[in-house]
Amino acid sequence: xxxxxxxxxxxxxxxxxxxxxxxxxxxxxxxxxxxxxxxxxxxxxxxxxxxxxxxxxxxxxxxxxxxxxxxxxxxxxxxxxxxxxxxxxxxxxxxxxxxxxxxxxxxxxxxxxxxxxxxxxxxxxxxxxxxxxxxxxxxxxxxxxxxxxxxxxxxxxxxxxxxxxxxxxxxxxxxxxxxxxxxxxxxxxxxxxxxxxxxxxxxxxxxxxxxxxxxxxxxxxxxxxxxxxxxxxxxxxxxx
Amino acid sequence: xxxxxxxxxxxxxxxxxxxxxxxxxxxxxxxxxxxxxxxxxxxxxxxxxxxxxxxxxxxxxxxxxxxxxxxxxxxxxxxxxxxxxxxxxxxxxxxxxxx
Amino acid sequence: xxxxxxxxxxxxxxxxxxxxxxxxxxxxxxxxxxxxxxxxxxxxxxxxxxxxxxxxxxxxxxxxxxxxxxxxxxxxxxxxxxxxxxxxxxxxxxxxxxxxxxxxxxxxxxxxxxxxxxxxxxxxxxxxxxxxxxxxxxxxxxxxxxxxxxxxxxxxxxxxxxxxxxxxxxxxxxxxxxxxxxxxxxxxxxxxxxxxxxxxxxxxxxxxxxxxxxxxxxxxxxxxxxxxxxxxxxxxxxxxxxxxxxxxxxxxxxxxxxxxxxxxxxxxxxxxxxxxxxxxxxxxxxxxxxxxxxxxxxxxxxxxxxxxxxxxxxxxxxxxxxxxxxxxxxxxxxxxxxxxxxxxxxxxxxxxxxxxxxxxxxxxxxxxxxxxxxxxxxxxxxxxxxxxxxxxxxxxxxxxxxxxxxxxxxxxxxxxxxxxxxxxxxxxxxxxxxxxxxxxxxxxxxxxxxxxxxxxxxxxxxxxxxxxxxxxxxxxxxxxxxxxxxxxxxxxxxxxxxxxxxxxxxxxxxxxxxxxxxxxxxxxxxxxxxxxxxxxxxxxxxxxxxxxxxxxxxxxxxxxxxxxxxxxxxxxxxxxxxxxxxxxxxxxxxx
Numbered sequence: 047x048x049x050x051x052x053x054x055x056x057x058x059x060x061x062x063x064x065x066x067x068x069x070x071x072x073x074x075x076x077x078x079x080x081x082x083x084x085x086x087x088x089x090x091x092x093x094x095x096x097x098x099x100x101x102x103x104x105x106x107x108x109x110x111x112x113x114x115x116x117x118x119x120x121x122x123x124x125x126x127x128x129x130x131x132x133x134x135x136x137x138x139x140x141x142x143x144x145x146x147x148x149x150x151x152x153x154x155x156x157x158x159x160x161x162x163x164x165x166x167x168x169x170x171x172x173x174x175x176x177x178x179x180x181x182x183x184x185x186x187x188x189x190x191x192x193x194x195x196x197x198x199x200x201x202x203x204x205x206x207x208x209x210x211x212x213x214x215x216x217x218x219x220x221x222x223x224x225x226x227x228x229x230x231x232x233x234x235x236x237x238x239x240x241x242x243x244x245x246x247x248x249x250x251x252x253x254x255x256x257x258x259x260x261x262x263x264x265x266x267x268x269x270x271x272x273x274x275x276x277x278x279x280x281x282x283x284x285x286x
Numbered sequence: 287x288x289x290x291x292x293x294x295x296x297x298x299x300x301x302x303x304x305x306x307x308x309x310x311x312x313x314x315x316x317x318x319x320x321x322x323x324x325x326x327x328x329x330x331x332x333x334x335x336x337x338x339x340x341x342x343x344x345x346x347x348x349x350x351x352x353x354x355x356x357x358x359x360x361x362x363x364x365x366x367x368x369x370x371x372x373x374x375x376x377x378x379x380x381x382x383x384x385x
Numbered sequence: 386x387x388x389x390x391x392x393x394x395x396x397x398x399x400x401x402x403x404x405x406x407x408x409x410x411x412x413x414x415x416x417x418x419x420x421x422x423x424x425x426x427x428x429x430x431x432x433x434x435x436x437x438x439x440x441x442x443x444x445x446x447x448x449x450x451x452x453x454x455x456x457x458x459x460x461x462x463x464x465x466x467x468x469x470x471x472x473x474x475x476x477x478x479x480x481x482x483x484x485x486x487x488x489x490x491x492x493x494x495x496x497x498x499x500x501x502x503x504x505x506x507x508x509x510x511x512x513x514x515x516x517x518x519x520x521x522x523x524x525x526x527x528x529x530x531x532x533x534x535x536x537x538x539x540x541x542x543x544x545x546x547x548x549x550x551x552x553x554x555x556x557x558x559x560x561x562x563x564x565x566x567x568x569x570x571x572x573x574x575x576x577x578x579x580x581x582x583x584x585x586x587x588x589x590x591x592x593x594x595x596x597x598x599x600x601x602x603x604x605x606x607x608x609x610x611x612x613x614x615x616x617x618x619x620x621x622x623x624x625x626x627x628x629x630x631x632x633x634x635x636x637x638x639x640x641x642x643x644x645x646x647x648x649x650x651x652x653x654x655x656x657x658x659x660x661x662x663x664x665x666x667x668x669x670x671x672x673x674x675x676x677x678x679x680x681x682x683x684x685x686x687x688x689x690x691x692x693x694x695x696x697x698x699x700x701x702x703x704x705x706x707x708x709x710x711x712x713x714x715x716x717x718x719x720x721x722x723x724x725x726x727x728x729x730x731x732x733x734x735x736x737x738x739x740x741x742x743x744x745x746x747x748x749x750x751x752x753x754x755x756x757x758x759x760x761x762x763x764x765x766x767x768x769x770x771x772x773x774x775x776x777x778x779x780x781x782x783x784x785x786x787x788x789x790x791x792x793x794x795x796x797x798x799x800x801x802x803x804x805x806x807x808x809x810x811x812x813x814x815x816x817x818x819x820x821x822x823x824x825x826x827x828x829x830x831x832x833x834x835x836x837x838x839x840x841x842x843x844x845x846x847x848x849x850x851x852x853x854x855x856x857x858x859x860x861x862x863x864x865x866x867x868x869x870x871x872x873x874x875x876x877x878x879x880x881x882x883x884x885x886x887x888x889x890x891x892x893x894x895x896x897x898x899x900x901x902x903x904x905x906x907x908x909x910x911x912x913x914x915x916x917x918x919x920x921x922x923x924x925x926x927x928x929x930x931x932x933x934x935x936x937x938x939x940x941x942x943x944x945x946x947x948x949x950x951x952x953x954x955x956x957x958x959x960x961x962x963x964x965x966x967x968x969x970x971x972x973x974x975x976x
Contacts, residue, residue, distance in 0.1 A: 066592035071512040077364045078584040082618045088372040089626025100383040129308040132351045192638030217646040221639030270351040281340035285322035379655045
């Protein structure tokens with residue numbers, strides 16, 4: 047129903063006389079949205095940096111409260127999903143709409159858009175799943191947004207070794223940890239949901255082609271952004 | 287699998303080797319985790335190195351996966367603009383604790 | 386000589402199957418309808434804000450006296466019609482919140498960015514029409530959530546529209562529970578609406594300009610709305626983050642802003658004002674842009690210094706990011722930081738002044754037509770100048786120390802927001818009314834409204850400078866409990882009476898607006914003899930705007946141009962024999 051503006055060809059900017067950013071509108075719009083999302087994470091991450099810098103006590107040592115090996119694996123999972131996303135993008139640029147196709151003379155089959163996007167969705171959902179498990183375990187052990195729950199296992203550890211567990215600023219630790227990773231996880235979840243929607247409405251019915259793969263490129267940009275934010279978060283939340 | 291990448295805007299360039307970038311990211315992640323736990327360096331050096339590694343990884347994702355290396359300057363600027371703003375906000379508020 | 390004013394470039398309606406009423410007017414993706422939806426809703430919220438202000442003025446003018454009509458308020462708010470202190474601070478907080486977030490911002494941006502940008506650029510619609518529709522419904526939802534906070538236990542927030550921590554973060558201190566949560570949720574939803582809208586405006590301006598509409602042929606209203614959108618897309622998310630942290634402090638027991646548990650109360654202020662300062666430029670830049678268009682039109686002259694106007698807008702937006710600390714001079718922040726904010730704030734006066742001089746330069750020796758929009762636009766220039774001058778006072782930290790949080794600041798805010806933004810709206814609404822509704826607002830009533838509003842507005846807000854200098858603080862319930870403020874109380878009474886008169890006079894505007902919808906004079910196609918692209922369309926503009934993308938042949942301010950022959954204006958869409966097409970206009974792709 048929407049007319050949009052006149053487009054010569056869907057992947058080109060609308061007016062040849064005034065090319066603007068030189069990319070089609072959906073892509074431009076997603077980049078602008080990502081810039082706004084950077085500012086959103088700036089508020090959360092910036093607050094974390096400021097609160098930690100000005101904290102009245104020592105922050106917990108890395109690995110004391112949080113499970114770094116599990117999260118390192120999760121980071122790897124998300125990075126893999128980013129690679130599979132970009133491979134999905136490359137696939138549709140090459141016109142490979144199929145799922146898997148045997149390649150003569152090679153052991154591994156050649157994956158098309160349907161394969162690589164599915165991999166991305168699975169890895170993304172896996173990331174959220176692992177994070178939810180991590181959250182459940184943390185809360186079970188007593189780590190909440192308000193700090194260490196009274197009478198919990200972590201509260202006991204913190205009482206025994208307050209420096210290692212950052213007992214003095216456990217409240218800040220909990221607040222910043224859950225807010226930052228929670229909103230990141232929310233972004234990942236939205237990404238997985240969007241991809242699932244696109245998968246069933248556009249990818250499986252083979253609506254994308256090398257002439258028009260806008261949706262894949264746009265969701266790809268969002269997905270890589272989410273990965274990028276996690277790369278920063280993993281380092282400054284889990285490793286420092 | 288074509289090695290060149292024809293963009294609608296006309297600019298053609300060689301498609302980056304995504305698996306190679308993936309390998310870099312993997313290696314850098316391993317480096318980060320080992321640095322955080324194994325290497326006996328002072329806290330401040332560790333902080334700087336970790337941040338450096340994180341930024342390096344982020345740049346790899348931005349430049350190659352998000353394709354910014356091959357985009358026009360006009361598009362890159364959209365993503366770059368929030369960064370100085372973020373730095374200004376955080377630096378200004380940190381100054382509250384530096385008297 | 387071609388009849389320049391009446392060129393119609395075709396309508397679009399015939400191509401589409403008729404849409405149901407719901408699809409056409411309620412769940413519309415047409416930017417013009419969305420703009421009009423914003424207009425009606427925001428004018429309602431403006432009324433709500435005004436009613437809140439009337440109660441504030443009653444209490445300040447006649448503290449402790451039962452308010453006429455106060456009986457309808459519940460006892461928890463007004464015992465026996467006398468406004469209670471808890472309710473007073475809620476009035477003050479909600480007046481600010483409604484006016485800033487749900488009246489002025491949507492009126493300037495939600496209405497005019499939506500309505501004007503595609504029309505003035507020669508586009509059929511926004512880049513993302515459905516996201517545009519979502520943006521309106523989210524804004525309405527946010528407004529309803531905020532309104533709901535009046536009806537929950539303990540009512541709405543009590544910490545001022547700036548909602549400072551730790552008061553806002555601790556329900557045990559503020560006494561407000563659900564109301565605080567609703568404020569935070571409403572702000573997050575509004576932020577989402579704003580970001581969606583802004584990214585639409587930015588994409589449309591960058592990518593959807595008609596052939597020939599180069600950057601420096603865009604009208605200043607579009608430039609201003611574009612830069613405003615950039616400010617919005619970068620600033621609102623910071624407020625969203627802060628509101629979420631505040632919400633979590635209230636609900637999840639986190640400690641972002643609570644000093645008792647290691648949090649930082651000042652962090653809230655920094656986050657809020659890092660958003661808040663770009664926000665005030667969001668509230669003024671579109672006004673400046675539209676006023677530029679109207680003044681050029683009313684002077685029958687090109688805008689003086691078009692390029693410097695564009696660079697001034699960019700300069701204001703750019704500098705606006707590094708001045709936020711001037712709202713916090715008294716917060717106890719690092720003095721070195723304070724000094725740097727003082728310098729940057731003083732600097733930002735320069736591009737604003739450039740604009741004021743350019744408006745004056747435009748009017749100088751112009752063939753002035755004092756139609757209602759022009760009157761209000763000139764009112765804007767003069768009142769904004771006063772507001773800007775009081776801003777210079779406050780920019781200097783030593784001066785700000787005694788006047789911070791006094792009525793002097795309140796005077797400044799209202800000079801720039803009412804004297805500035807609202808007068809600009811009183812100019813813009815009648816100006817583009819014909820394009821929206823196909824009729825003219827009544828000129829006589831408009832002039833009377835302007836005159837009376839101007840008088841009562843100054844009588845209301847100018848004395849606030851004086852009582853502020855005299856030491857009356859902001860947001861206090863009863864000035865007369867302080868001996869040093871008692872001598873100023875007559876001025877408070879005077880201000881209150883003027884405010885009541887000011888509010889009453891607005892009936893003229895409301896009547897004019899509503900009456901003209903049905904009974905206004907039918908508008909000719911280009912009633913103001915203006916040059917913008919929008920005047921090439923019939924009134925009201927049809928769905929889809931142009932059938933074929935128009936071409937743009939010149940800049941937007943060709944008034945009194947020798948090429949125009951015996952007319953004193955030459956629209957952007959008129960092709961003279963000497964003009965060439967920018968490119969062959971592209972054939973419309975199948976819709």
